[in-house]
Amino acid sequence: MSKVYSVEEARKKMEYFCSYQDRCHAEVSARLRDMGMISQAIDVIMTKLIQDNYLNEERFARSFARGKHRIKGWGIPRITSELKLRSISLANIKAALTEIPADDYHENFDKLAEKKWQTTLEKDLLKKKKKVADFLLRKGFESQLVLDKIHQLGKS
Template structure:
């Protein structure tokens, strides 16, 4: 089996396209370069080029990631933070990403999601129904104090 080898120039162009198509984090870019069988020195050079020319910006990635996962997938802050940590995003960038989520919008989306989910759970046993809602909202990454509050409001 033969592997296509890329010159640094070719790989750089490929990664410029990869980064301009969608925001990427450093870890994704490094992974992509490894999949192109680039040597560590070339990886460092290309990553430096991408950062210098603003194709790669970890803070911009973190902010866009947080906005997207919250607005589209309705993830809570805990889940967003965990996913950003998996992608090796710095604490500073994680905090600035969380500032992208408006507190009122966050709470409104949370209560809307809770109510919608509560109404779709077909469970008749109230305790089991509460547990199902709790598990659902925890998987989404919402804070437990918010979940308890929502369950109390919905079950009354």
């Protein structure tokens, strides 16, 4: 049998949930539904979390973009699609992408591509190019950027 939470208990749990990591509205709402809260209670709790600044969609989007780019090495298209999956508004997505300086973006892309090129042990040049290109595309980089880099790496 699952525990029944009062609105106050659920709000306190969500304050803690939001305080140790930025969360998006959809994530918190889903967590509240999992706790068995009714939609009116969810609305009240979400409003209170937003008012008390535990929940801030723009802050979430910005930290998500920074972290996924810096730590996971994701490209802008992948970050954008992941934010859209979390129902983040286009305005907040645009704000989040300003957290990634163009210089850093291209520098990280080049480092990632060159490292993958060096560590891919494929002898056949075409297969090696495909493996590295597939890797960079999975990371979410723009296809033209990937193609240009693969062409450059294939010549060296």
